[in-house]
Amino acid sequence: MEKIVVNGGAPLNGVIEVSGMKNAALAIILGSLITEDKCIIENLPAINDVSTSLEILRQMGLGIRMINKNTVEIDSSGAIGGSSPADLVRKMRASYYLMGAELGRYGKAYVAYPGGCDFGVRPIDQHIKGFEALGASVTLEEGGFVKISAENGLKGANIYFDVNTVGGTINIILAAVKAPGLTVIENAAREPHVVDLANFLNACGAKISGAGTDTIKIKGVEKLHGCTYAIIPDMIEAGTYMIAAAATKGTLKITNVIPKHLESISAKLEEMGVTVEEYDDYVIVSRHDKLNRVNIKTLPYPGFPTDMQPQMCVLLCLAEGISYLSESVFDNRFRYVEELKRMGASIKVDGKTAIIEGGKSLHAAPVRAVDLRAGVAMVLAGLAISGRTEIEEISHIERGYDDIVGKLRSVGADIKKVFVPDTVYFERAN
Ligand code: EPU
Numbered sequence: 283m284e285k286i287v288v289n290g291g292a293p294l295n296g297v298i299e300v301s302g303m304k305n306a307a308l309a310i311i312l313g314s315l316i317t318e319d320k321c322i323i324e325n326l327p328a329i330n331d332v333s334t335s336l337e338i339l340r341q342m343g344l345g346i347r348m349i350n351k352n353t354v355e356i357d358s359s360g361a362i363g364g365s366s367p368a369d370l371v372r373k374m375r376a377s378y379y380l381m382g383a384e385l386g387r388y389g390k391a392y393v394a395y396p397g398g399c400d401f402g403v404r405p406i407d408q409h410i411k412g413f414e415a416l417g418a419s420v421t422l423e424e425g426g427f428v429k430i431s432a433e434n435g436l437k438g439a440n441i442y443f444d445v446n447t448v449g450g451t452i453n454i455i456l457a458a459v460k461a462p463g464l465t466v467i468e469n470a471a472r473e474p475h476v477v478d479l480a481n482f483l484n485a486c487g488a489k490i491s492g493a494g495t496d497t498i499k500i501k502g503v504e505k506l507h508g509c510t511y512a513i514i515p516d517m518i519e520a521g522t523y524m525i526a527a528a529a530t531k532g533t534l535k536i537t538n539v540i541p542k543h544l545e546s547i548s549a550k551l552e553e554m555g556v557t558v559e560e561y562d563d564y565v566i567v568s569r570h571d572k573l574n575r576v577n578i579k580t581l582p583y584p585g586f587p588t589d590m591q592p593q594m595c596v597l598l599c600l601a602e603g604i605s606y607l608s609e610s611v612f613d614n615r616f617r618y619v620e621e622l623k624r625m626g627a628s629i630k631v632d633g634k635t636a637i638i639e640g641g642k643s644l645h646a647a648p649v650r651a652v653d654l655r656a657g658v659a660m661v662l663a664g665l666a667i668s669g670r671t672e673i674e675e676i677s678h679i680e681r682g683y684d685d686i687v688g689k690l691r692s693v694g695a696d697i698k699k700v701f702v703p704d705t706v707y708f709e710r711a712n
Pocket residue numbers: 304305308375376399403404405406407408409410445446447448449450471588589611612613654655682
């Protein structure tokens with residue numbers, strides 16, 4: 283077991299480079315199955331969810347060759363459909379992209395029901411509705427497997443999503459990309475990773491238009507081919523470091539970003555009194571004064587991202603006055619609040635809204651990373667307050683943040699990973 287130990291209270295200053303976007307990388311890696319060819323994927327983040335995705339594909343018979351730490355060649359020509367390892371599939375949410383990719387490639391799919399962060403109920407009814415509209419039948423099999431088959435082949439269709447779903451939109455794009463005819467997805471998710479997946483597939487010969495709007499059109503093509511493609515920067519990683527600057531009263535230049543993707547985050551930070559300067563592919567975030575309270579509601583893109591909600595909660599704890607933080611994407615994404623309360627935060631959760639009484643003095647405490655973004659919020663809290671914060675269950679954080687300890691150390695943070703074998707601590711330089 284490993285812990286992260288932070289001795290906080292000092293401002294962070296310097297430059298942090300953002301890695302490729304986790305959620306785009308996962309869709310593109312797993313989606314590459316459909317190309318039946320060799321793809322070179324660049325700007326991959328070095329995170330555990332990427333390793334797990336590549337291992338799933340390797341066990342399915344695909345050729346995986348790391349060219350360097352951030353570039354992989356995936357040869358999907360020899361893949362065996364329906365053979366994904368259930369134990370790895372259940373480790374992460376994005377493995378549900380195998381459903382769309384296998385269905386699109388083989389006309390059938392057999393995949394374990396996916397895992398992922400626990401935010402309450404996370405149904406896949408909209409994915410199923412979309413697969414069925416394309417001509418497939420879907421059954422849940424014994425042992426927690428999803429079986430999908432299109433005995434008479436897939437056919438383009440009109441699909442209207444009842445809820446705005448990133449995973450559903452990506453899965454239907456994958457299933458429809460080779461389905462004869464035209465597929466139209468209405469109320470499609472507009473997230474940058476949906477656009478990135480569409481751009482990747484178009485680079486492989488697909489005919490997808492409208493990604494980034496709420497209507498996506500997919501003209502089925504007979505065949506795809508390989509390509510070389512670079513993943514876009516991770517807006518959530520960037521947003522996390524923007525908050526690190528604000529929370530520690532520091533100044534960070536955050537490079538390799540697309541400022542447009544950060545607009546909702548930048549706007550809220552500016553409303554709180556933080557300075558955000560935007561340039562072509564970097565932002566400079568600094569804070570000199572006290573933070574203003576604000577109200578925030580998470581929304582699908584281009585609204586304020588749910589994946590920034592826990593990190594923002596930490597910043598609101600540091601602002602004077604009462605802030606309301608409402609979650610409108612997931613049922614239950616406030617499990618981390620109990621951890622912040624251990625640090626002295628005054629937060630009341632009423633349904634899907636956290637009422638945060640900011641300005642209370644916080645103190646270091648041992649806490650848990652209850653999920654990925656919740657875990658990184660604990661790191662931010664630890665950086666902001668004086669004293670030694672120990673964070674357990676950091677495997678959640680390592681699923682999605684590329685070298686977070688190294689990046690934060692490079693801008694002056696006193697942070698390290700500590701091995702905890704039973705009762706003895708061995709410290710490791712990072
Ligand atoms: N939903 C349904 N039915 C469905 C699908 C979704 O009711 O068939 C509901 C969900 O329960 C949720 C809402 O729709 O209330 C949105 O879910 P969505 O499908 O958009 O989320 P997801 O695909 O499961 C992805 C990201 C999440 C991110 C959300 C929202 C990946 C692998 N995961 O999840 O990322 O929070 O979109 O933007 O792309 C993270 O990176 O920390 C993370 C959790």
